[in-house]
Every structure is written in structure tokens, then in C-alpha cells.
Amino acid sequence: FLAVRKLNPGGHGPILCFVGPPGVGKTSLGQSIARSLGREFERMSLGGMRDEAELRGHRRTYIGAMPGRIIQALRRVGVNNPLMMLDEIDKLGNDYRGDPSAALLEILDPAQNNTFRDNYLDLPFDLSKVFFIATANSLGPIPMPLRDRMEIIQIAGYSDREKLNIAKQYLVPRQVRENGLTEEQFEITDAAINLLTSRYTREAGVRQLERAVGNLARKVALKVAVGSTEKVTIDVAEIREYLGAPRFHPESARSEMPAGxxxxxxxxxxxxxxxxxxxxxxxxxxxxxxxxxxxxxxxxxxxxxxxxxxxxxxxxxxxxxxxxxxxxxxxxxxxxxxxxxxxxxxxxxxxxxxxxxxxxxxxxxxxxxxxxxxxxxxxxxxxxxxxxxxxxxxxxxxxxxxxxxxxxxxxxxxxxxxxxxxxxxxxxxxxxxxxxxxxxxxxxxxxxxxxxxxxxxxxxxxxxxxxx
CATH class of the missing domain: 3.30.230.10 (Ribosomal Protein S5; domain 2)
Structure with missing residues (x-):
């Protein structure tokens, strides 16, 4: 897909929709795509949106009228060809004020969005240069006409070994930096990460895992702030001391099962x-x-x-x-x-x-x-x-x-x-x-x-x- 974009920058590619559990990196993947294409990145959360006017804007005769969120986002980034991520598209609602998913039918259709009309501007606006990527946790709530306009890419959860590698290469270094520590002050063993994955978090992604690592890093930062100069290595024994008793007890295979x-x-x-x-x-x-x-x-x-x-x-x-x-x-x-x-x-x-x-x-x-x-x-x-x-x-x-x-x-x-x-x-x-x-x-x-x-x-x- 990115190769086609590089060879034909002006072409109308498909609208992508990343579908997967929370915390698997759908938004981060969108940010990486924006960096690789050299485009501005703008994220728009659609969760809980029920008013169609939030996308199309209000007519100027209304008190407090303003453009829709699409036009506002383009004004913020200052370009007409950003990568715009429509987050949580499966959480859209609808009521007497309209159906936002119906407005998205025009916005996400390459054959129509070159003449998108915002009610506030009351002028056709070309959205065909915008690279739209949607995200969702489940395809079920997305209306079929809207689903047909997007190319679905399933992003599955991670295995324990993948979580371990992600934690070592990305999550731990990031939390060390964000909490003002250095690698000489904070270290966590593989066994401790595996324990966090299995007994302190229950998820397909790594969001809770990063939160748990950040909690450990803050505990160590407190020791450093009060004058401790020793390097702290977090192992299995320290996990219980810092985080308390395990929160989850995963189901395990039974050694023997009765008939039935x-x-x-x-x-x-x-x-x-x-x-x-x-x-x-x-x-x-x-x-x-x-x-x-x-x-x-x-x-x-x-x-x-x-x-x-x-x-x-x-x-x-x-x-x-x-x-x-x-x-x-x-x-x-x-x-x-x-x-x-x-x-x-x-x-x-x-x-x-x-x-x-x-x-x-x-x-x-x-x-x-x-x-x-x-x-x-x-x-x-x-x-x-x-x-x-x-x-x-x-x-x-x-x-x-x-x-x-x-x-x-x-x-x-x-x-x-x-x-x-x-x-x-x-x-x-x-x-x-x-x-x-x-x-x-x-x-x-x-x-x-x-x-x-x-x-x-x-x-x-x-x-x-x-x-x-």
C-alpha cells in the first residue's frame, strides 16, 4: 500500500481500517505511517459522537455555529493532505440529531469527497488528498455501507514472547525516560516482565503492561529522589513488594478432568x-x-x-x-x-x-x-x-x-x-x-x-x- 502511495502520490488509494483489541498499537501504527510518508498527523476520536453536525458543521444562522471537526482538524494542521486517523469508528452513535456514520459515507468515498460541503463554509472542499485511516475494536457495530468503503486490516493480539520483546525494546526505555531515570538506575528482568504479563495484566495488547512498568518506574524514582544511588533491579520478588498481590489468576489446564x-x-x-x-x-x-x-x-x-x-x-x-x-x-x-x-x-x-x-x-x-x-x-x-x-x-x-x-x-x-x-x-x-x-x-x-x-x-x- 505504501509502495503504491510512493509511486503514485496523487492516486486515490483505499481507506484503511485497523481492527483489533485495545492496546495493540493501531494509533501508533498510524503515526508511523504518517512519519514514513512525511505527512502531518491528526487524530480525531469518534467515540460517543451522535450529532451529524459535528462532522458537517452548523449553518451560520445558528448561535455559536462553527465548522465541522474535519475542517477544524485541517485548519489545525495547516495542510490539505495530512494523515487523519478516525479513532474508534465502531463507537459512533445516532439519535434525533442525525447519524454521523451516514456523513462518513461521503467523507470516506474517494468518488465523492473531492466536493465535500461543510455546512458552515457552504463551499465544496476537496478531501481527496487527505489520507484517512480508521480504527475499531470490532467490526460488528460498523454499518455495512460504511464497512464497504474501507479496506479492513485485522491486527491481532500479541503472544507472551512478543509482549516480552516489545516491553524490553520500547516500553521499559520509554518509561525510564518519562520518569526521569536512566538505565544505570532502573532495570527489570525478563522473569519480572513475564509475571507482569500473566498475573498483573489481562489484555491482548500492551497498554496495561506499560502502565504496570510505569508504576514500577515511579516507585524507583521516589527512592532516587530521596537520595538513593543504588541501581534497582526489579525481579519477581520485587514485583509483589511494589505492586501487591497478583490481580489475575489465569485459567490453566487441569491435570485431570472427570467425565462430562x-x-x-x-x-x-x-x-x-x-x-x-x-x-x-x-x-x-x-x-x-x-x-x-x-x-x-x-x-x-x-x-x-x-x-x-x-x-x-x-x-x-x-x-x-x-x-x-x-x-x-x-x-x-x-x-x-x-x-x-x-x-x-x-x-x-x-x-x-x-x-x-x-x-x-x-x-x-x-x-x-x-x-x-x-x-x-x-x-x-x-x-x-x-x-x-x-x-x-x-x-x-x-x-x-x-x-x-x-x-x-x-x-x-x-x-x-x-x-x-x-x-x-x-x-x-x-x-x-x-x-x-x-x-x-x-x-x-x-x-x-x-x-x-x-x-x-x-x-x-x-x-x-x-x-x-
Whole structure:
């Protein structure tokens, strides 16, 4: 893109939109592009903007009328070809005063913005020379017509090793300078940075990490200000002294999981997370009980998983009456946090299959993928963030949808080398890879009701999984 700009400075290139979690450097990347192109940089925050007149300006008949923020920004930088960053474009609102996103349709369209008309100026103004870059945390809230006018560039979160390198090369030196210290007065070890990353911050980017490093630097600056001349080296022991007890306790792989528990992976705006899905039998009950603040899509995934296993029970060594005559309670921990999305389908299917068959899910395995009633596994998003979270938790086997195989290339090579990545096209592929061998089947939860030979009911002592 920059090469085209260099070869054809007067051309109308695409409008870029950087999409990624907070703190991954979207704004910093825009500043670097401006420096490399030799252009002035102007940042405009769109978060919370609800009035279209803030962009187009007010007519001069109004008291206190002024030009729109686009024209004001150009007046501040003093040139007509700056790099203008439209920050938080996904946080735009709308009300009775108009829809700012509709005004952006003209501003970001190279075919129209050469005659942009500000209401205050009441003259056409050429915006075609302005290099617009937008940023967003999520594409969902951006209207489709506006999204079509931009070229989307996804910026993923960082791995722990990438955060370590960023901290050593950029964050620590910057905080040392800003707090009036020198390298001879302040040093922080790699182990301390890794502890900050895992136990004192929880993010896909490095903003909180820089804040934590700055906090440490200020503590050291206080010692220097009162007369201390010794060099302070921050190690793991000093972290707790300066910052207190760890704030976060990341999920880690369980050494052993009972039947009915499976490990899944989730994506959030803060990066990836590992979650455990737990299923237990309700002897003599009926239906499916779901808890953990699950959204509608996630509830439907659980229903689809149970229906699929019911209709294919014999294929997986499950006694159909164990499903028919017993209810199931499915819970996703961290109940205070709302959860939704289709990507937990394969995890729910594995947890239910484990419960019904008595075969444990391997504790070193995590999975993600959407399922259908016909047993297909569909692709999902956020693969890099999910896999990095699983790796941090100590997971070493990952099950992904077959159609997400291309996303594996985005995972850092050092992480990829430590993982066994399995792709699955059908639910049966997932269960074959996730469940322990049939010879290790446990006794099902007490109280599973199965029919007697004479038609009555009796508790099952064991559900023997069929050999595959």
C-alpha cells in the first residue's frame, strides 16, 4: 500500500481500517505511517459522537455555529493532505440529531469527497488528498455501507514472547525516560516482565503492561529522589513488594478432568480465553438445563449438540435411553460474565458425549468450532487469540475446524512448534481426537436410569463405549 502511495502520490488509494483489541498499537501504527510518508498527523476520536453536525458543521444562522471537526482538524494542521486517523469508528452513535456514520459515507468515498460541503463554509472542499485511516475494536457495530468503503486490516493480539520483546525494546526505555531515570538506575528482568504479563495484566495488547512498568518506574524514582544511588533491579520478588498481590489468576489446564468436562476456547475483545464446559446428569429428569449467563446462540449450540448425540448414540457407544430418560445440566463457569457465540458447539458436544459414554475428555486438549445437526464442523473466528490463550494455559493439543486450517499460519512459529494441531471436518472427528480410548471408560454418574429387561428402570452401573 505504501509502495503504491510512493509511486503514485496523487492516486486515490483505499481507506484503511485497523481492527483489533485495545492496546495493540493501531494509533501508533498510524503515526508511523504518517512519519514514513512525511505527512502531518491528526487524530480525531469518534467515540460517543451522535450529532451529524459535528462532522458537517452548523449553518451560520445558528448561535455559536462553527465548522465541522474535519475542517477544524485541517485548519489545525495547516495542510490539505495530512494523515487523519478516525479513532474508534465502531463507537459512533445516532439519535434525533442525525447519524454521523451516514456523513462518513461521503467523507470516506474517494468518488465523492473531492466536493465535500461543510455546512458552515457552504463551499465544496476537496478531501481527496487527505489520507484517512480508521480504527475499531470490532467490526460488528460498523454499518455495512460504511464497512464497504474501507479496506479492513485485522491486527491481532500479541503472544507472551512478543509482549516480552516489545516491553524490553520500547516500553521499559520509554518509561525510564518519562520518569526521569536512566538505565544505570532502573532495570527489570525478563522473569519480572513475564509475571507482569500473566498475573498483573489481562489484555491482548500492551497498554496495561506499560502502565504496570510505569508504576514500577515511579516507585524507583521516589527512592532516587530521596537520595538513593543504588541501581534497582526489579525481579519477581520485587514485583509483589511494589505492586501487591497478583490481580489475575489465569485459567490453566487441569491435570485431570472427570467425565462430562471439556476444555474450550473463547474470543473476547481483550484477547483469547480458555473456558471449561461442565455437564452432569439429572437422574429421572428431562430436557437440558443451561447456566452461566449463556446467550441465545450458545444455548442453541447446546441443544444441537444434545440432539446430534441422541440421533447418533449407537455410533458413539452411547445408550440412547441414557439420554432419553435423564436430564442434563450444562454449566459454563465464570457465571457473572455473559457468553455467546457458536464456537463452543464442539466443546459442548464433547462434554455431553463424555458424560453419556463415561469416556473422559483428554485434559491436554482444547477445541473450538460450530456444529450442525448433521454433524458438520463449521469454521469460527479469533483462531490466533484462542490458540495463544490455550498455549498460555498449558494446553498442547488443539482441535480446530478443517476450514480454519489456513488460520494456523497466523500463529507465531515458536508457539506452533509446541502444539499438536488437529483439524476436524465432522463431530465424529472431534470426539475421536478428544475422548480418551474406550477402554478407559469410567462409571457414569450414579443414578443414570436405564431400562430393565422386563421394561422397568434401574440405575446403570456402567455405560460401555463401543470399540471404534
Amino acid at each position: 468436562v471439556a476444555t474450550g476456547m473463547a474470543w473476547t475483545e481483550m484477547g483469547g480465553e480458555v473456558l471449561f464446559i461442565e455437564a452432569t446428569a439429572l437422574p429421572g429428569g428431562s430436557g437440558l438445563t443451561l447456566t452461566g449467563q449463556l446467550g441465545d446462540v450458545m444455548k442453541e449450540s447446546a441443544q444441537a449438540a444434545r440432539s446430534y448425540l441422541w440421533s447418533h448414540a449407537s455410533e458413539f457407544g452411547i445408550e440412547p435411553d441414557a439420554i432419553k430418560q435423564n436430564g442434563v445440566h450444562l454449566h459454563v463457569p465464570a457465571g457473572a460474565i455473559p457468553k455467546d457465540g457458536p464456537s463452543a458447539g464442539v466443546t459442548m458436544a464433547s462434554a455431553l458425549a463424555s458424560l453419556y459414554s463415561g469416556r473422559k475428555v483428554r485434559s491436554d486438549t482444547a477445541m473450538t468450532g460450530e456444529i450442525t445437526l448433521s454433524g458438520l464442523v463449521f469454521p469460527v473466528g479469533g483462531i490466533k487469540e484462542k490458540v495463544l490463550a490455550a498455549h498460555r494455559a498449558g494446553i498442547r493439543r488443539i482441535i480446530l475446524p478443517e476450514q480454519n486450517e489456513a488460520d494456523v499460519d497466523e500463529i507465531p512459529e515458536d508457539v506452533r512448534k509446541e502444539l499438536e494441531i488437529i483439524t476436524a471436518k465432522r463431530v465424529s472427528d472431534v470426539l475421536n481426537a478428544a475422548l480418551e480410548p474406550s477402554g478407559s471408560a469410567d462409571t457414569p454418574p450414579p443414578g443414570f436410569l436405564l431400562p430393565k429387561q422386563d421394561g422397568g428402570e434401574q440405575p446403570a452401573d456402567r455405560l460401555i463405549a463401543k470399540e471404534s
